[in-house]
Structure formats: C-alpha cells, structure tokens
Amino acid sequence: MERSKALSSVNSVESGKARECNIFDHEQGIQELRKEKEPNISDYREFFEGYYKLSGAEVKIIPNGVLYKSYFPFEAFNSNSSPNWWFSYNKIKHEWYDSLEENGTLINVVEALGGLFILNVLHKDS
Numbered sequence: 001m002e003r004s005k006a007l008s009s010v011n012s013v014e015s016g017k018a019r020e021c022n023i024f025d026h027e028q029g030i031q032e033l034r035k036e037k038e039p040n041i042s043d044y045r046e047f048f049e050g051y052y053k054l055s056g057a058e059v060k061i062i063p064n065g066v067l068y069k070s071y072f073p074f075e076a077f078n079s080n081s082s083p084n085w086w087f088s089y090n091k092i093k094h095e096w097y098d099s100l101e102e103n104g105t106l107i108n109v110v111e112a113l114g115g116l117f118i119l120n121v122l123h124k125d126s
Contacts, residue, residue, distance in 0.1 A: 041082045041086055042082070045077050045080070045082065048074075048077075049074075049077045052122050054073075054074035054077055054118065054122075055072070055074050055075055055076070055077035055078040056072070056075075057072065057073070057074060057118045057122065058070050058071065058072050059071045059072075059073060059114035059117055059118060071110065071111055071114045073085065073111045073112070073114040073115035073118060074115060074118065083111065083115065084108070084111070085107075085108040085109075085111040085112045085115070086112075088104075088105070088108045089108070089112065092104055
C-alpha cells in the first residue's frame with residue numbers, strides 16, 4: 001500500500017512539474033488548448049518530446065560506483081504512447097482498491113521517480 005501512495009504522490013508532483021514548465025507559455029498551441037481543457041499526458045508528450053527528447057532520457061542507478069540498472073521512464077513516447085507507470089498511476093487513482101496489488105509496484109514507483117528526476121534536471125528554470 002505504501003508503494004501505491006508513493007506512486008500517487010510522485011505522479012501528482014510530476015504533473016505539477018509538467019504544468020510549470022515555461023515551454024508551454026511560449027507555445028501558441030498549448031495556450032489554445034488550455035482555453036478548451038486542462039492538458040493531459042498526451043498533450044505533454046507532444047510538446048515535451050519535441051523539445052526535450054524525453055524518450056531517450058536515461059536514469060542510471062549506480063550504487064557504490066557500479067551500474068545496477070538503467071531506466072528510460074519516457075521510452076513509450078517513442079511509440080506515441082504513455083509510460084506503463086503512468087497507466088498504473090491512473091489505475092490506482094481511479095480504482096484504488098481493485099488495482100492496488102497489480103499496479104502499486106516498486107518498479108512503477110522507481111520509474112515514476114526517474115521521470116520526475118528527468119523533468120527536474122532537464123528543466124531547471126521552474
């Protein structure tokens with residue numbers, strides 16, 4: 001259950017971080033979209049992938065100087081899709097009890113944290 005709460009918390013912060021990024025303030029398309037609705041992950045994918053190339057952004061876990069694992073949290077953007085951890089977050093957000101065991105996994109938390117880390121590193125201004 002704690003992993004599910006962590007996944008929800010991370011993704012809430014991540015969504016806020018995406019909304020803060022100044023790139024959206026300079027894009028006429030996103031300003032027009034905001035008049036109609038609140039942007040979602042598909043809208044962010046369209047704008048961020050073109051600007052930051054998030055699908056190729058890698059997070060490496062290197063304890064004690066030895067590569068343990070590397071992740072590409074936004075790799076799904078390559079195929080015009082959303083990351084698995086994002087789908088899991090939404091399942092938990094909307095179907096907490098029924099999806100907790102299947103979606104509240106440590107890997108989803110780690111990849112969501114990796115995505116948040118990438119957004120913070122690549123967009124330092126906000």
